[in-house]
Amino acid sequence: MTVTTPTSTPPSEHGDPALVASGMTKSFFGNTVLADLDLTLRAGEVHGLVGENGAGKSTLMKMLAGVHTPDSGTIVVGGEQVSFGHPVQAQRAGVATVFQEFNLLLERTIAENIWLGREPRRFGRVGPVDTARMRRDTDELLAGLGVSGLKASTLVRSLSVAEQQIVEIAKAVSFDATVIQMDEPTAALADHEVELLYGIIERLTERGVAILYVSHRLKEVFHLCRTITVLKDGRHVATRPVEELTEAELVRLMVGRPLTTYFPEKPVDVEVGEVRLALDGVGNGYVDGVSLEVRAGEIVGLAGLQGSGRTELLETVFGVHAVARGTVSLDGRPISVRSPRQGVRARLAFITEDRKAKGLALNQSILDNTLGVVRSVFPRRTAQARRDMPGVLSNLDVAAASLGQEVQFLSGGNQQKVVLARWLSIDPLVVLMDEPTRGIDVGAKHRVYELMRELTRQGVAVLMVSSELPEVIGMSDRILVMRDGRLAGELPAGSSEESVLAMATGAAEDAA
Template identity: 40%
Template sequence: MNDEILFSMKNIEKSFGKVKVLKKAQLEVRKSEIHAFMGENGAGKSTLMNILSGLLEKDAGEIIFEGKEIKKMTPDLATELGIGFVHQELNLAEDLSVAENVFIGRLPYTNRFLGIVDFKKLHQETEHWLNMVGAKVNPTDIVSTLSTANKQLIEIAKALSLNAKVIIFDEPTTSLSDKDVEVLFIIIRRLKEKGFSSIYISHRMKEIFELGERITIMRDGEFIATSEVKELSEKQIISMLVGREIKDLYPKEATEIGAPYLRVQNLKDKNDKVKEVSFVAKRGEVLGFAGLVGSGRTETMRLLFGADSLKSGEIMIDQKPVRIKSPTDAIKHGICLLTEDRKHQGLMASLSIKDNITITTLNNAVIRAQDLIDNANESVKKVNIKTSNIENPVSSLSGGNQQKVVLAKWLNTDNQIYIFDEPTKGIDVGAKSEIYAIINQLAIKGKTILIVSSEIPELLGICDRIHVFHEGTITGEVNVSEYKGREDEVQELIMTYATMNQ
């Protein structure tokens, strides 16, 4: 590894009002290094990266880039220095072409006054950067028609076209299939070989150990440690992340599984994403759904919640057939859905934390404002949402705390069927443990729990049974208790069902 320092951030401090989010934080990245960066949601990772990329101004501390101190970082200066950022939520203009996105704001003109673009040059230069990241797309393709994986490659190509020397990858695999993750890792390693540095932010331990060379860990806005990844165990990293030892990440307790409560038979949707899906879920049971991205898991859950249109099939709750044509119908029948896309489907970003939590309790014509405040404060404590004020916009929270707001919203209701779609997506290990505990308590109370997850260890840790999807149908079932101590074997079986390699 090249020991030459590309940049360092020392004693960085940042406050928002009276809340101090960074306290003498630090980060040092070497040239040609893949540097893992971890911390719980709200630990200050995003704030530190926004300071590095010039989106926020530090209150104190120093940034030294290639031996020169940067007194005031701005977005333009960050770009000039070679700092690229691939955000978790991709920032692309969906209706423009790939080339227009890669060179947005920097289009080559044959006549700038008349606005005549040199498309030949634009497409040639775009092709060069697309080839560097191995993107199998054309410069003229419209971005909205591309897969999430290809959109991410376009973001990387855009960063490289700005002569980036270091690229920040913020939770880059949250929406990618295993195959796409492998491709991304190949690209990041290829960039290292070409002399680029990468800052890799992730909550997934497997990725950190597979890709990272050194790791920096933050907690509560403070620097905790920097170390060689190979010198640390997963247990040691978790202990540094949360400041305590998590003895059991999956607090699964024995529950009394009752009679069948939800029964679906031959479900089909109008988009042909769900094809003859049938299953039974019982009271007190945590039923998992595995499968590759696009296999029909999420689409099935949306049918149950009335978010998508049902073409045919039957849904029975407590042995009675029900008709669910809308989310309102689903809620009346005691079904709630914690969506995979919390930003667009689970939260109202412009409203406060209080308003988001209490939205499900607004059933009466007259509502006491103090009741809403008390309800929100109680919910914040119950699910451990880290906030200084429930009147803050929900968008001000970290991803993990936003997820807890969505959870708190539904815990306010007396639902019987809880559908969790990727409940721990982009969430740190401490918050995961808390959410698993809540799911466990719901099962103990006799609720019926459905969980969609792309992480097989998660499903094995918290579920009683797992159904596996492939191309819109359920191709296999796993009784988790039958495979205790045989995790490798059952994971292989689930992947066999998911890919139909039988």
């Protein structure tokens, strides 16, 4: 699959307003989550919406998408005032939304997903589906986005995450959308896939589509957006042209204070100790012949492209996948971890990539989630963990009404902190982190980074997978790079993004 990057001139500097929201206010259970917000999106413009988790971004997007009804406020689209009581009404008015969690049917084709519920019929509304026309229309949509290599008849299950993202965007465009909202569209994409998305966004803006772009990745916000709006605690903080902002200023507006160092420096009092985790020739159906060491007090970053085997390696260490050959050692002793339960007994902690599906019980309380692992595997420690947990959660700056609050009602950043708290309860020797800051705001990221450094001070070994190269470079004491299920090599701390990508893609070997 490729995306052709357009070469025509960009749209005019100031397009006409495509959507104007005024006085948007919303409360849940007496708690105001968005207060009197004004927002103008202009044709042909990418408008960034940023703020910490809980700032009100998702609530605003859902009101514009027809998921929530505002308590007060007005929405004008294309010069006409509209009112949405259902997402279908928003779509018919030309406002489409691509949410972070895809809404696709995996066992249906690309064409069937795009036209679901709106399939063209041969003989009016009651006739059979005109499959040929539906596929032609789909191919035209994809061609209009500059996408080649995707076929309308392909099952969605066989697509990569980036390709599924394109299907969601094509579905949005199929409604003749004049406004498209994108919620963390690159959260699950590798760097080379992000470039494909950029090309599609450029094509959409050249056609006059207004895009509301929500992302915690400030680098891409500055790269894509012409205007940035900042929210904090449900209120409007600032709306400025991107050229009037620096990254440091934007962070200050978002969190209300300057973050003097985005990535905390390695503590001077931390000395790297003996080898805590060692792999020698580990292989199975997912990874092949991997040998590595992580020492006490050390953060080792694991970089690589999507599908390189990074997540699968962590899952193998933790016991999700069996070790077919090779050995895993902990503190110099070979261990046999055949299940996650055995991984926990060995005092291995695994912070999964998908906290909602694999890391949390969303309909349970904060306390039940944080005590779940220790209660199941180390029941004798439960009483002590229960006594310690309020202090742990306070140290992590978890914002919640009480320990009895259901996790599903927390922001993404606070949910991630609850995941961290549950693993701290087992007093881990090794922490395996898979995309530990995905989808959380800069303030929460900074707290996660501080916790990682605190763990190294306690002698914990950290093995971290991240698709964000600045994060890998900024937090790692050493960088290991994977390619095709194998270790491609090692780079020192502070290496350039170019050198990491060259090793991940094999370009370094080709050059040699």
